[in-house]
Amino acid sequence: xxxxxxxxxxxxxxxxxxxxxxxxxxxxxxxxxxxxxxxxxxxxxxxxxxxxxxxxxxxxxxxxxxxxxxxxxxxxxxxxxxxxxxxxxxxxxxxxxxxxxxxxxxxxxxxxxxxxxxxxxxxxxxxxxxxxxxxxxxxxxxxxxxxxxxxxxxxxxxxxxxxxxxxxxxxxxxxxxxxxxxxxxxxxxxxxxxxxxxxxxxxxxxxxxxxxxxxxxxxxxxxxxxxxxxxxxxxxxxxxxxxxxxxxxxxxxxxxxxxxxxxxxxxxxxxxxxxxxxxxxxxxxxxxxxxxxxxxxxxxxxxxxxxxxxxxxxxxxxxxxxxxxxxxxxxxxxxxxxxxxxxx
Amino acid sequence: xxxxxxxxxxxxxxxxxxxxxxxxxxxxxxxxxxxxxxxxxxxxxxxxxxxxxxxxxxxxxxxxxxxxxxxxxxxxxxxxxxxxxxxxxxxxxxxxxxxxxxxxxxxxxxxxxxxxxxxxxxxxxxxxxxxxxxxxxxxxxxxxxxxxxxxxxxxxxxxxxxxxxxxxxxxxxxxxxxxxxxxxxxxxxxxxxxxxxxxxxxxxxxxxxxxxxxxxxxxxxxxxxxxxxxxxxxxxxxxxxxxxxxxxxxxxxxxxxxxxxxxxxxxxxxxxxxxxxxxxxxxxxxxxxxxxxxxx
Numbered sequence: 229x230x231x232x233x234x235x236x237x238x239x240x241x242x243x244x245x246x247x248x249x250x251x252x253x254x255x256x257x258x259x260x261x262x263x264x265x266x267x268x269x270x271x272x273x274x275x276x277x278x279x280x281x282x283x284x285x286x287x288x289x290x291x292x293x294x295x296x297x298x299x300x301x302x303x304x305x306x307x308x309x310x311x312x313x314x315x316x317x318x319x320x321x322x323x324x325x326x327x328x329x330x331x332x333x334x335x336x337x338x339x340x341x342x343x344x345x346x347x348x349x350x351x352x353x354x355x356x357x358x359x360x361x362x363x364x365x366x367x368x369x370x371x372x373x374x375x376x377x378x379x380x381x382x383x384x385x386x387x388x389x390x391x392x393x394x395x396x397x398x399x400x401x402x403x404x405x406x407x408x409x410x411x412x413x414x415x416x417x418x419x420x421x422x423x424x425x426x427x428x429x430x431x432x433x434x435x436x437x438x439x440x441x442x443x444x445x446x447x448x449x450x451x452x453x454x455x456x457x458x459x460x461x462x463x464x465x466x467x468x469x470x471x472x473x474x475x476x477x478x479x480x481x482x483x484x485x486x487x488x489x490x491x492x493x494x495x496x497x498x499x500x501x502x503x504x505x506x507x508x509x510x511x512x513x514x515x516x517x518x519x520x521x522x523x524x525x526x527x528x529x530x531x532x533x534x535x536x537x538x539x540x541x542x543x544x545x546x547x548x549x550x551x552x553x554x555x556x557x558x559x560x561x562x563x564x565x566x567x568x569x570x571x572x
Numbered sequence: 573x574x575x576x577x578x579x580x581x582x583x584x585x586x587x588x589x590x591x592x593x594x595x596x597x598x599x600x601x602x603x604x605x606x607x608x609x610x611x612x613x614x615x616x617x618x619x620x621x622x623x624x625x626x627x628x629x630x631x632x633x634x635x636x637x638x639x640x641x642x643x644x645x646x647x648x649x650x651x652x653x654x655x656x657x658x659x660x661x662x663x664x665x666x667x668x669x670x671x672x673x674x675x676x677x678x679x680x681x682x683x684x685x686x687x688x689x690x691x692x693x694x695x696x697x698x699x700x701x702x703x704x705x706x707x708x709x710x711x712x713x714x715x716x717x718x719x720x721x722x723x724x725x726x727x728x729x730x731x732x733x734x735x736x737x738x739x740x741x742x743x744x745x746x747x748x749x750x751x752x753x754x755x756x757x758x759x760x761x762x763x764x765x766x767x768x769x770x771x772x773x774x775x776x777x778x779x780x781x782x783x784x785x786x787x788x789x790x791x792x793x794x795x796x797x798x799x800x801x802x803x804x805x806x807x808x809x810x811x812x813x814x815x816x817x818x819x820x821x822x823x824x825x826x827x828x829x830x831x832x833x834x835x836x837x838x839x840x841x842x843x844x845x846x847x848x849x850x851x852x853x854x855x856x857x858x859x860x861x862x863x864x865x866x867x868x
Contacts, residue, residue, distance in 0.1 A: 278764075279763075299760075300763060300766045306760070306764040308760070312758050312760065312761040314758060315780070316780070326767075329767045329771050329775065377765070381766060
């Protein structure tokens with residue numbers, strides 16, 4: 229189901245957690261709310277769920293105003309970071325819970341509930357574990373039970389709060405891929421909160437980058453990574469270098485040298501140049517940024533080279549293919565191939 | 573030799589084995605165990621045994637005759653009645669208070685938490701006097717109560733009130749830290765799945781706290797049956813009417829009726845032992861579940 233958040237404002241006491249946030253979530257979409265802690269992403273998720281109520285603004289489920297509905301009436305599925313499984317119930321009872329507590333009129337027959345719960349356990353690959361208690365499962369298994377439990381009520385929207393936050397790196401990666409598969413198979417509109425950019429970029433159809441209670445940028449993972457629209461997004465997503473430059477007649481200057489990058493149409497004046505370590509080309513000389521190698525590190529398939537470019541003690545990191553041998557104190561010259569200018 | 577650290581087969585036996593880091597030398601271990609056991613024997617087992625032997629001094633026949641004395645019998649009945657009223661009241665109150673304090677933020681929360689501890693921090697005698705001041709014939713409420721023929725002091729209602737007051741904190745104290753530790757996400761999960769407030773409480777909250785609750789109730793019950801100070805002030809010591817078991821023990825003792833006094837004391841001690849044994853049995857039977865309910 230389509231979910232629209234309109235001009236939402238939320239204050240805790242006098243502290244604003246969200247400030248005029250609007251967001252359209254398309255039906256069947258897998259969307260990530262990404263941001264550092266304190267950015268308001270979890271608050272936004274809980275507002276959509278109805279676990280918090282907004283100070284101002286509206287949440288629409290389809291064309292219906294859901295703001296006045298309680299969490300029970302919204303029919304959502306919520307998955308918590310620490311699973312929140314009912315520890316005194318078996319896995320099967322946990323998954324069936326949402327259906328068994330329905331009032332007699334809307335409750336499916338017992339056999340149907342059981343069948344549905346077993347189907348869901350099969351979907352999350354936990355067949356055969358239905359008689360176990362949560363304490364007898366691993367973290368990854370528990371989170372899968374939590375997901376099955378949330379899906380059992382056929383929710384309008386599936387909301388996941390840092391679903392992999394409590395798991396170790398290997399399990400995280402596995403579950404990430406697996407969640408994408410489940411989403412593609414079931415087609416639930418899904419919103420998940422994460423502070424892990426890899427998770428957001430790998431998993432989501434669209435990523436919502438948040439900071440200080442506001443949305444910084446909404447876009448596909450490619451858009452977010454390749455064309456960040458603010459210094460915050462550029463700095464928060466991936467690695468980046470920042471250089472203080474000057475624009476003169478459409479050319480970029482670093483102190484007294486032209487760096488061979490033209491920015492046609494840019495007004496003259498000081499600016500900050502942002503570029504990613506891998507968006508560069510090595511040069512032999514001419515208009516370029518030159519520096520002395522301070523340190524090199526081999527990280528998986530690339531070599532990270534730290535350069536001292538002599539300008540106000542600025543260090544720049546670039547990524548090179550590992551076969552490109554460099555030694556300390558040697559000189560390297562390069563030019564950014566993809567970059568962005570931001571002005572204060 | 574390269575293997576000096578571990579015991580060689582030809583060595584002098586397992587005393588050469590490297591000790592586990594957290595375990596002490598054998599002598600220290602046995603010394604500590606012996607000290608603890610001596611202490612328990614001296615201060616718990618010996619007095620208890622003395623009470624039992626004193627009660628049985630003239631044989632079990634006399635023991636039973638003493639207990640079937642009408643006044644003693646009335647005291648036993650009154651004690652059970654008072655506990656039967658006070659414990660359920662404080663059970664409900666304790667859950668409500670713990671729920672409010674652990675799961676919600678509101679003004680005056682710290683004050684309420686302190687207030688719950690009040691009965692623990694004042695002497696039971698004062699707890700009794702509070703009710704005398706409140707309901708006595710020279711108090712504000714006294715004349716009005718008298719004119720309507722309602723007897724609170726020196727009657728069962730006063731004893732129940734004093735007992736409720738004294739045993740007030742047991743259940744709440746037991747539950748508050750437990751519920752705070754468990755947080756609210758289990759409840760939120762249930763609500764998000766469509767459960768009503770009552771269903772959430774019944775199917776999620778209550779099972780999560782049941783072991784803490786049971787423990788709180790047992791402690792509350794033990795104190796309700798054993799309370800002396802507060803009850804002594806408000807009871808009036810009317811034989812066969814307003815004497816609970818602890819009061820009856822005192823009266824019999826003051827009359828040099830040692831066998832009877834110790835017989836009632838034995839019964840009181842047995843009630844306490846039974847509740848403890850009950851608790852241990854339950855814990856043994858459901859140990860796996862208890863462990864699971866404490867885990868996250």
